[in-house]
Amino acid sequence: MFITDDIRYVGVNDHNIDLFEGQYVVENGMAYNSYVIMDEQIAVMDTVDGNFTDEWLKNISDVIGDRKPSYLIVQHMEPDHSANVANFLDLYKDAKVVATAKAFVMMKQFFGTDYPERQIVVKEGDTLSLGTHTLTFVLAPMVHWPEVMVTYDSKDKVLFSADAFGKFGALDVEEDWACEARRYYFGIVGKYGVQAQALLKKAAGLDIQTICALHGPILKENLGYYLDLYNTWSSYGVESEGVVIAYTSVYGNTKKAVELLADKLTALGCPKVTVTDLARDDMAEAVEDAFRYGKLVLATTTYNGDIFPFMKTFIEHLTERGYRNRTIGLIENGSWAPTAAKTMLKMFEGSKNLTFTDTTVTIKSAVNTENEAQIAALAEELCK
Structure with a gap:
């Protein structure tokens, strides 16, 4: 799936899951989203659930061909997004992993190593040039884990928003966004309204034309609708x-x-x-x-x-x-x-x-x- 000329979707759909996070009914499955930015250097945005290793790696290979990715960017360490960090780095031996300091602490907990010779630790406002694309990293602690960051691509004006703006449901099923995004938000992120508001304020300073979340569809049209709903939800307003x-x-x-x-x-x-x-x-x-x-x-x-x-x-x-x-x-x-x-x-x-x-x-x-x-x-x- 093309998101822009240079950004491709390499995520997977999960129709085997019955309860997301062990408690939320997901009749239409779940999407675990991952993206590839094709440039002079290639960056892969997040991994997917551990049950889909082979499918995800094939999706990447189909997009990049014989080229090798330079970076794996880990925005969120929850296992539905990070389970394949080790598998990716074992396959692509020269790739660096980009994440926050807290993410690397969790990486060691999950995988027994924080990849000291391959890690790039980023903090608020740090940038990474891939060639024509420059990525800016924006910290989003407790939306909804403490290590979370989001990433802004200034060339294509894309916000990779981690779990923010996510929803339940696989991408091969058409359904209303708001209902399942609302249930997802209040079930999973809802406790952290103050932190979500802080992220929205940071996002207001960016020229965003596309939102790529880790769950749910790519949002391109009528972004004001999604932003307004997220603002209402995270400020505990009446919708x-x-x-x-x-x-x-x-x-x-x-x-x-x-x-x-x-x-x-x-x-x-x-x-x-x-x-x-x-x-x-x-x-x-x-x-x-x-x-x-x-x-x-x-x-x-x-x-x-x-x-x-x-x-x-x-x-x-x-x-x-x-x-x-x-x-x-x-x-x-x-x-x-x-x-x-x-x-x-x-x-x-x-x-x-x-x-x-x-x-x-x-x-x-x-x-x-x-x-x-x-x-x-x-x-x-x-x-x-």
């Missing part, structure tokens, strides 16, 4: 107006309250109402929606003096990712000592800029007329 109702229900009574609330919100003209059963639906999708929309309702039972496990896990996913700038409503159920709302509130104690509704719905076993009035009041609050 879309709507209400997400996330619930757990043991015998169906809490679910009945949720369905009643959803109906009332829809009747009041709420622009979007999304209902998620945390025990059955994809947790990563639920996290994505909670960050996408501006309002969230949590509905769960009191369980062993705590809250139902799936709800507890969901809230932990939100708080560890810095959930903020949202309105939250609470529905609790308990047959003899309902304390779920109090427990949920306590879990958000360290969170910033959250507004809780005045109305909290407390159900004792089953929804009654008093609860119906509370649910109607909660709907009115959320639709203001």
